[in-house]
Amino acid sequence: MFETKTLRSRILLQILLGLIVLPFVFPLIAMVQGSLAGSGWNNYRTVLSLPLLPGFFINSALLSAAVILIVLVCTTMAAFGFSKLHIRAKEVYFWMLMVALTLPGVVLIAPLFATITRIGAYNTLWSVILPVAALQIPFTVLLARNFVDGIPNELVEAARVDGANTIRTFRHVMMPLMKPIMAAVLVLVFINSWNEFLLALLFLQTPEQQTITLVPQFFVGQYNNDQTKVLAAAVLTGLPVVIAYIFLQRFFERGLAAGALK
Amino acid sequence: MVVSVGLLYYCIAYTGYISTLSWDGASPLQQPVGADNFTRMLQDPVFWRALGNTVAFFVVTLIVQVALGILLACLLHSQLYLRTLHKVLIFIPVVLATATTAPVFRQMYAPDGTVNGVLEVVGLGAFAQPWLSNGTAALIIIMSVQIWQSTGIVFVLYYAAIGQIDTEVLEAARLDGAGNLRIIGSIVWPGVRGTTIAIAILTAIGSLKTFDIPFLITGGGPSYATEFLGTMIYRVSVAFSQVGYGAAISVVLLVLAIGTAIIIRVSSTEREKADV
Structure with a gap:
């Protein structure tokens, strides 16, 4: 993109890049450094020896897995249906779905609370x-x-001519083709569900049910605002997503580039 | 066919069900008082404060994120060293939960925190102060945390969009003697317009939804300086148990969200027509 032929401009741009990225890294360094302050690695030992910690991790993992499963199944089918099937007034439904995009989670807390307590799902x-x-x-x-939309219609029609019904077309033609976007969706949904805070804070009351994002809050209460332990807990909760992202980074970018908002 | 369409409709119905809930769930509590909640809201200075903060938050974060996002995307499309490392570093804040990073920021800006420590070291100790107790500073901090957290997304979207610009156009422009800034202004900026509009909509909705960051870092204080619509709804309906009033603000928030999205969408398609 930018001219990097002369050494001078190359060095200047490299420095510029470094300077812009620096503020992004600074809080991360402060986080790790803060978690090691005071009693050093013992902070981590204290956090890790907390008997409830594995429970928090398992809850978060279960939550993310269930959300990913639901979202992937619904998304692939909905995308296929909206894009390739002839359904009456499908654009109206699509538009209705897009209105829901603007729904802030916080707007829903009162009605959701009422619904959840009524069906007895509170604290699950x-x-x-x-x-x-x-x-x-x-x-x-x-x-x-x-x-x-970018997948040619001819593929669907060819499958139909060969005698495949809609379900077979979906499973054997669309699913393999949708892998890149499914990977991107998976990463996105994993990040969001692992990090969900507001609903978990409201609806999960006992520590046995709570998820990993509530751990720093839990420590604030438990250790009387001992910052170093809170930060150690924060590092530990953040680690899984960072690792997942680093491994899936390539798929994520490719999928987003392919499906990107145009 | 039955299964796929059935599930599809289930999703739509479920989302539609939720979207109507914000009225249905609240109406039994609202009806007896009629429009009282709304008139009360219009007279509530905290509501206007929260609305003002939300708008300011939107404008500032959008401008900074777009500028940073485009600049970074262009830089990382150039032949520089350690590009993957930089990409990952910019994106890490996105994947970390606000709940995880909030304690870090609280610690950084605390009276005896990192920021004051750094000021002390570079000889600017006189400027050291309890940052989060200063209304304006606290609001700026909230904005900076949001920028820190979501520039990664903006960057990735721009990075993908810029990758689709024809390199031959860029080379031709360079042969014609266009400098780096000229290329950003005349080729990249118009080339990624669709992405910019999408980002504007996402940021607008995101600003209206802002909750985690102010809630966890400042709790809306000091004296409502960092109160946003999201935190106000939470405070009113959960802490004060005035669900009806909270729901009234929610309805306004929802109308604002849909309205903003439509306005941005419509004005951008009109511009498109004008361009042709």
Whole structure:
């Protein structure tokens, strides 16, 4: 993009890049440094020896897995349907779904609270899984539909001519073609559901049910605002997503580039 | 066919169900008082403060994120060293939960925190202060955290969009003697317009939704200086248990969100027609 032929401009641009990235790294360094302050690695030992910690991790993993499953199934089918099937008034439904994109989670807390206590799901993981999945679906459908629109209709028609019904077309023609966008959706949904805070804070009351994002808050209460332990807990909760992102980075970018908002 | 369409409709119905809930769930509590909640809201200085903060937040974060996003995307499309490392570093804040990073920022800006420590070291100790107790400073900090957290997304979207610009056009422009700034202004900026509009909509909705960051870092204080619509709804309906009033603000928030999205969408398509 930029001219990098002369050494001078190259060095200047490299320095510029470094300077812009620096503020992004600074809080991360402060985080790790703060977590090692005081009693050093013992902070981590204290956090890790907390008997409830594995529970928090398992809850978060279950939550993310369930949300990912629901979102992936709904998104792939919805994208296929909106893009390739002839359904009456499908644009109206699509538009309705896009309106839901603007729905802020915080608007829903009062009605959701009423619904959840009525059906007795309060303080169970389901009370977080379903709303989180529902709130993600509009955006993932938008992304995936853009992607599926780019797949030629001829492929679907060819499958039909060969005698495949809709379900077979979906499974054997569309699913393999949709892999890149599914990877991007997976990463996006994993990040969002692992990081869900508001609904977990409201609907999960006992520590046995709570997720990893509530751990720093838990420590604030437990250790009387011992910052170093809070930060150690923060590093530990952040680690899985960072690792997941680094490994899936390439798929994520490729998928987004392919399905990107145009 | 039945299964796929059935599930499809289930998704739509479920989302539609949720979208109507914000009225249905609140109406039994609202009806007896009629429009009282709304008139109360219009007379509530905290509401106007929160609205003003939300708008300011939108304008500032959008401008900074777009500028940073485009600049970074262009830089990382150039032949520079350690590009993947930089990409990952910019994106890490996106994947970290606000709940995880909030304690870090609280610690950084605390009276005995990192920022004051750094000021002390470089000889500007006189400027050291309890940052989060200063209304304006706290608001700027909230904005900077949001920028820190979401520039990664903006960057990735621009990075993908710029990758689709024809390199021959760029080379031709360079042969004609266009400098770096000229290329950004005349080729990249118009080339990524669709992405910019999408980002504007996402940022507008995001600003209206802002909750985690102010809630976890400042809690809306000091004296409502960092109160946003999202935190106000939470405070009113959960802390004060005035669900009806909270729902009234929610309805306004929802109308604003849909309205903004439509306005941005319509004005951008009109511009498109004018361009042709």
